[in-house]
Amino acid sequence: MRIKPLVTVFFFSIVFAVSPAWAGSCLTSACHQALAGLKYPHQPVKDEECLACHLQRATVHPIPKGKSFELSAKGAKLCEQCHEVLGKKRVVHPPVKDGDCLSCHNPHGAKGRFLLDNGEDLTTLCLGCHDSAPFKQKFMHGPTAVGACTQCHNPHESGEKWLLKEESRANCLKCHADLAKALKESPVIHSPLKNSHCTSCHNPHGSAVPHVLRKKLPDLCLDCHGGIGKKLTAKTPHKTLQQPGGCIECHQAHYSKAKGLLPSDEKSLCLGCHGSDKLGSPPLRNIKKELDGKKQLHGPIQAGRCSACHDPHGSDYASMLRGAYPTGFYAPYQEGAYDFCLGCHNKEMLRFAETSIYTKFRNGKRNLHFVHIADKRKGRTCLTCHEPHAADGEKLISKEGPPFGAWLIPINFKTTPTGGGCVPGCHRSLKYDRDKPVVYGQEGK
Numbered sequence: 457m458r459i460k461p462l463v464t465v466f467f468f469s470i471v472f473a474v475s476p477a478w479a480g481s482c483l484t485s486a487c488h489q490a491l492a493g494l495k496y497p498h499q500p501v502k503d504e505e506c507l508a509c510h511l512q513r514a515t516v517h518p519i520p521k522g523k524s525f526e527l528s529a530k531g532a533k534l535c536e537q538c539h540e541v542l543g544k545k546r547v548v549h550p551p552v553k554d555g556d557c558l559s560c561h562n563p564h565g566a567k568g569r570f571l572l573d574n575g576e577d578l579t580t581l582c583l584g585c586h587d588s589a590p591f592k593q594k595f596m597h598g599p600t601a602v603g604a605c606t607q608c609h610n611p612h613e614s615g616e617k618w619l620l621k622e623e624s625r626a627n628c629l630k631c632h633a634d635l636a637k638a639l640k641e642s643p644v645i646h647s648p649l650k651n652s653h654c655t656s657c658h659n660p661h662g663s664a665v666p667h668v669l670r671k672k673l674p675d676l677c678l679d680c681h682g683g684i685g686k687k688l689t690a691k692t693p694h695k696t697l698q699q700p701g702g703c704i705e706c707h708q709a710h711y712s713k714a715k716g717l718l719p720s721d722e723k724s725l726c727l728g729c730h731g732s733d734k735l736g737s738p739p740l741r742n743i744k745k746e747l748d749g750k751k752q753l754h755g756p757i758q759a760g761r762c763s764a765c766h767d768p769h770g771s772d773y774a775s776m777l778r779g780a781y782p783t784g785f786y787a788p789y790q791e792g793a794y795d796f797c798l799g800c801h802n803k804e805m806l807r808f809a810e811t812s813i814y815t816k817f818r819n820g821k822r823n824l825h826f827v828h829i830a831d832k833r834k835g836r837t838c839l840t841c842h843e844p845h846a847a848d849g850e851k852l853i854s855k856e857g858p859p860f861g862a863w864l865i866p867i868n869f870k871t872t873p874t875g876g877g878c879v880p881g882c883h884r885s886l887k888y889d890r891d892k893p894v895v896y897g898q899e900g901k
């Protein structure tokens with residue numbers, strides 16, 4: 457409802473003295489009874505102070521097809537006779553700025569409070585001017601769904617952007633008190649919840665996506681974490697990222713107790729899925745079984761860090777490893793080929809045929825890692841002897857041995873204070889000793 461010019465302009469200069477008793481008859485007469493029947497009448501209407509707003513400018517009332525009253529002021533000025541002047545704040549709602557109070561309020565009273573006909577649900581009122589599409593989404597935010605727009609917006613003016621009643625984040629947290637409390641108590645908080653608005657991820661009104669998110673997952677996350685997006689298409693992606701839960705299979709969106717917004721410590725998180733015999737087809741190994749009860753866990757696993765070796769989001773290397781690592785049984789050493797292991801272990805380990813410092817796997821000075829791995833023809837990979845995760849033997853050397861086709865090659869490795877030896881399925885029993893090198897061909901003698 458907008459203010460229409462009541463009448464074409466008349467110029468009557470007669471000031472008609474109207475007695476209150478006369479005014480009192482406006483509602484009681486058969487003429488304006490409708491106003492008396494309003495459920496929530498405007499106070500001056502209830503008090504029959506019609507003349508606060510209407511000035512009589514014709515002596516005759518009623519005039520057939522004419523008007524004998526004109527408004528005592530135009531636009532907001534009419535209301536400002538009794539109400540505070542609006543429009544001084546930073547953001548002023550355009551209809552308020554235009555003095556178009558009647559676009560929302562019925563001057564006499566209404567079916568609902570605040571001179572509004574819609575009652576509590578303001579949807580129809582607001583959507584009289586605003587595009588309705590954002591308010592008819594599949595998933596609606598509770599207060600918006602019921603038209604409680606003024607829980608968040610001031611309909612007139614505000615010091616905040618978007619006519620918000622309070623600063624945007626505080627505005628959300630005043631209702632989401634559980635979250636407010638958790639944010640105070642959590643050691644790890646997702647940066648946008650500290651430094652940005654909730655609306656960087658949520659639409660306050662409604663969305664085509666559950667939890668009124670602005671976008672579906674993982675796209676929402678990838679808008680800010682583009683680097684991780686590239687990993688979705690890496691040579692070895694982590695397939696679980698492409699599943700519907702996406703990122704939130706492993707991360708909490710708001711806060712967490714554990715590092716990296718993880719829901720628990722990292723090892724438990726990974727083993728939660730990789731503790732199964734049925735993950736993937738063909739199924740991947742059950743890593744939980746591989747670790748359970750083992751005498752030695754590989755250093756990073758002792759520290760609970762699977763991600764020290766695997767990029768949890770995917771990588772260009774086999775098994776999502778963080779560096780180059782050959783997967784077969786044979787792969788002669790060459791610069792770069794074993795970067796993955798050598799990123800943490802001694803880089804010089806495989807470079808020299810003779811050494812007295814770079815490895816303990818030597819006979820005297822003869823580097824036995826070099827012998828096995830740098831063999832140009834049949835260099836053997838680390839997994840020939842070492843388990844990547846855990847072993848019952850010392851030095852992560854497996855008791856059962858590595859798979860060679862259908863056979864697990866036994867190694868039967870034992871250490872001594874200055875060396876060790878094995879009885880493998882590869883060659884005859886051989887020992888090595890760092891202090892008193894074994895002369896091969898004459899051992900045991």
Ligand code: HEC
Nearest residue numbers: 457458459460482483488491500501504505506508509563
């Ligand atoms: C707070 C100011 C205000 C008061 C008080 C007020 N009116 Fe009005 N009235 C208006 C305005 C503004 C309009 C013009 C509405 C429009 O054009 O949509 C109006 C319009 C009218 C009209 C024209 C028809 C209509 O309903 O649009 C009548 C009749 C009327 N008022 C009667 C009364 C009577 C009788 C009283 C006292 C019981 C009264 N008014 C009190 C502001 C007021």
Ligand code: HEC
Nearest residue numbers: 496499500508509534535537538539557561563569570571
């Ligand atoms: C003659 C004085 C007067 C004028 C003019 C006047 N009002 Fe009021 N208005 C009042 C009084 C008195 C109240 C009751 C205040 C209270 O309850 O605190 C009131 C209350 C209201 C309320 C709250 C109603 C509720 O349900 O709580 C609204 C909204 C309102 N006025 C809007 C307007 C608008 C819009 C105009 C201009 C078209 C206007 N008023 C003009 C005196 C006036």
Ligand code: HEC
Nearest residue numbers: 532535539542551552555556557559560561570606611612
């Ligand atoms: C876009 C719609 C809209 C316009 C335009 C509008 N109002 Fe309101 N007004 C509301 C709503 C909605 C409420 C109820 C507020 C609430 O629920 O907190 C309200 C409440 C009020 C109140 C009572 C509560 C309070 O905030 O004091 C007054 C008085 C009032 N308006 C006066 C005005 C005046 C004067 C104008 C014109 C300058 C105006 N309004 C323009 C929607 C509007």
Ligand code: HEC
Nearest residue numbers: 579582583586591599600603604605607608618624655660
């Ligand atoms: C839970 C709080 C909340 C509720 C409830 C709410 N809004 Fe909003 N609204 C916001 C926030 C926050 C923004 C700023 C949006 C942004 O940051 O993108 C906004 C923006 C807007 C905008 C301007 C930008 C746009 O999207 O067009 C309009 C218009 C709007 N709201 C209308 C409404 C209407 C109408 C209702 C009720 C049907 C409503 N709002 C209910 C919080 C709310």
Ligand code: HEC
Nearest residue numbers: 547549550551559578581582584585605609611617618619
């Ligand atoms: C008479 C028309 C009209 C009505 C009714 C109306 N609005 Fe608006 N509103 C506008 C116009 C015009 C703008 C400025 C253009 C735009 O953003 O769409 C605006 C802008 C807004 C904005 C953005 C303010 C900013 O920061 O730029 C919000 C929020 C908003 N309206 C909320 C509401 C709510 C809530 C209601 C219902 C209580 C409502 N509007 C009813 C006309 C209206």
Ligand code: HEC
Nearest residue numbers: 597598599607608627628631632654655658660666667668
């Ligand atoms: C007036 C109180 C109120 C305000 C303010 C409010 N919310 Fe809500 N919000 C609710 C209610 C009520 C629900 C529904 C709760 C339920 O179903 O458990 C809800 C639900 C939600 C949901 C879950 C929706 C779903 O489908 O799972 C999200 C997300 C949300 N709000 C975000 C926000 C954001 C962001 C803001 C600030 C822009 C905000 N809320 C401000 C009351 C509020």
Ligand code: HEC
Nearest residue numbers: 625628629632635646648649653654656657658667704709
């Ligand atoms: C970085 C993006 C992001 C930001 C910022 C964000 N949320 Fe969320 N929120 C999400 C995601 C994703 C979900 C769905 C999580 C899930 O299902 O585990 C969610 C779910 C919710 C839920 C419903 C589920 C629940 O935990 O109750 C509410 C309510 C909620 N958010 C409120 C907020 C509020 C309030 C803020 C600002 C203080 C906020 N969110 C900021 C991404 C975000």
Ligand code: HEC
Nearest residue numbers: 644647648656657676677679680703704707709715716717
């Ligand atoms: C609006 C931008 C934005 C969105 C959307 C966003 N993030 Fe973030 N996120 C950040 C910023 C900024 C940081 C802090 C970056 C930093 O410290 O390098 C961060 C940090 C993180 C961290 C590291 C936290 C830590 O403490 O180590 C994780 C994990 C994370 N985000 C996951 C997500 C997930 C999952 C989503 C989607 C639900 C998401 N992010 C959506 C901006 C965003």
Ligand code: HEC
Nearest residue numbers: 674677678681684696697702703705706715716722763768
């Ligand atoms: C399989 C579990 C898992 C999934 C799924 C997952 N992450 Fe991670 N993410 C991790 C782990 C583990 C870390 C390392 C945490 C730490 O810093 O301790 C991490 C770290 C991060 C970090 C901070 C460090 C960095 O690498 O930049 C961001 C940001 C991140 N993840 C975003 C995402 C996004 C976005 C998605 C969805 C596309 C996602 N994550 C999916 C497990 C996962």
Ligand code: HEC
Nearest residue numbers: 692695696705725726729735736737762763766768775776
């Ligand atoms: C939500 C379940 C889930 C979680 C949690 C999870 N994964 Fe996975 N992971 C999978 C699925 C599903 C596959 C793909 C299985 C298949 O189809 O081959 C996979 C595959 C892998 C692969 C083999 C990749 C390849 O193609 O060779 C590695 C390595 C791996 N995950 C490591 C981890 C690590 C490390 C963590 C913890 C940071 C982790 N996963 C957490 C579900 C999970």
Ligand code: HEC
Nearest residue numbers: 723726727730740741743754756757761762764765775844
């Ligand atoms: C010290 C480095 C390292 C750490 C730490 C590590 N891994 Fe691995 N992981 C590897 C290597 C190397 C491979 C590839 C060789 C192989 O499959 O035996 C591998 C392979 C895998 C595979 C693929 C198995 C298959 O069947 O193809 C999964 C799944 C896996 N790791 C999960 C985990 C989980 C879960 C953790 C944490 C509990 C973890 N890894 C910690 C080095 C590591």
Ligand code: HEC
Nearest residue numbers: 754755756764765796797799800801838842844850851852
């Ligand atoms: C992320 C770092 C990291 C990577 C990558 C890594 N390791 Fe380790 N490794 C360690 C740590 C830490 C220890 C325990 C401390 C130590 O003994 O040096 C360890 C211990 C070992 C041990 C046992 C040493 C002993 O004295 O008991 C062997 C054998 C071993 N790693 C082999 C490998 C092999 C083979 C690879 C490649 C498949 C590899 N490591 C990749 C960090 C790593």
Ligand code: HEC
Nearest residue numbers: 794797801814815816817828836837838840841851875876
């Ligand atoms: C032929 C079996 C064999 C192969 C193949 C092998 N290792 Fe070893 N490795 C050993 C033995 C035996 C020891 C124990 C030496 C000792 O302490 O007596 C050892 C020890 C280690 C150690 C502990 C530190 C040291 O050098 O003494 C690391 C680290 C290691 N190996 C890494 C690797 C890496 C990385 C590869 C692959 C590039 C690899 N190994 C391949 C047998 C092997």
